[in-house]
Amino acid sequence: YLMVLDSIDVYEILAIATIEECRNKGIAQELLDKIKTKDIFLEVRKSNEKAINFYKKNNFKQISIRKGYYSDPTEDAIIMKMEVNNE
Ligand SMILES: CC(C)(COP(=O)(O)OP(=O)(O)OC[C@H]1O[C@@H](n2cnc3c(N)ncnc32)[C@H](O)[C@@H]1OP(=O)(O)O)[C@@H](O)C(=O)NCCC(=O)NCCS
Numbered sequence: 705y706l707m708v709l710d711s712i713d714v715y716e717i718l719a720i721a722t723i724e725e726c727r728n729k730g731i732a733q734e735l736l737d738k739i740k741t742k743d744i745f746l747e748v749r750k751s752n753e754k755a756i757n758f759y760k761k762n763n764f765k766q767i768s769i770r771k772g773y774y775s776d777p778t779e780d781a782i783i784m785k786m787e788v789n790n791e
Contacts, residue, residue: 706735715739717746720755736762743788747781749774759784 709716722731747770748755764784773781 706732706739708739713742715742715744717744732758733762740786740788744786745783747773747783750780750782756782756784759786762786 705719705721706717707719709718720732720735722729744764746759746764748759750769764786766782767785768783770781770783772778
């Protein structure tokens with residue numbers, strides 16, 4: 705699934721996930737491709753390498769860090785943005 709906040713000129717990804725048995729088959733890619741019509745923002749746990757790799761592959765750039773944003777366990781959030789014109 706992909707859950708998105710749709711604002712006037714930007715999307716914010718609230719959540720994206722693929723069921724574990726079905727990962728690495730391009731499903732998240734297919735979902736993301738559907739919303740590449742506006743700039744996209746998101747936040748991700750600093751340790752979430754799989755997701756960060758996936759976003760970098762899709763031209764998302766780190767724009768800032770929110771210190772201690774997540775709880776259980778406490779962790780920084782990386783804020784990333786994809787500008788649609790750079791695609
Ligand atoms: C991140 C997630 C949504 C990717 O879903 P998916 O359907 O497996 O993704 P796709 O098959 O479309 O894309 C695969 C890409 O993910 C990244 N990736 C997947 N597994 C990886 C791993 N073990 N290590 C590093 N990168 C990985 C790579 O960029 C990979 O592309 P590549 O094969 O060209 O290297 C999935 O791993 C997931 O549901 N994770 C748990 C939920 C989550 O963390 N969501 C993000 C919250 S911000």
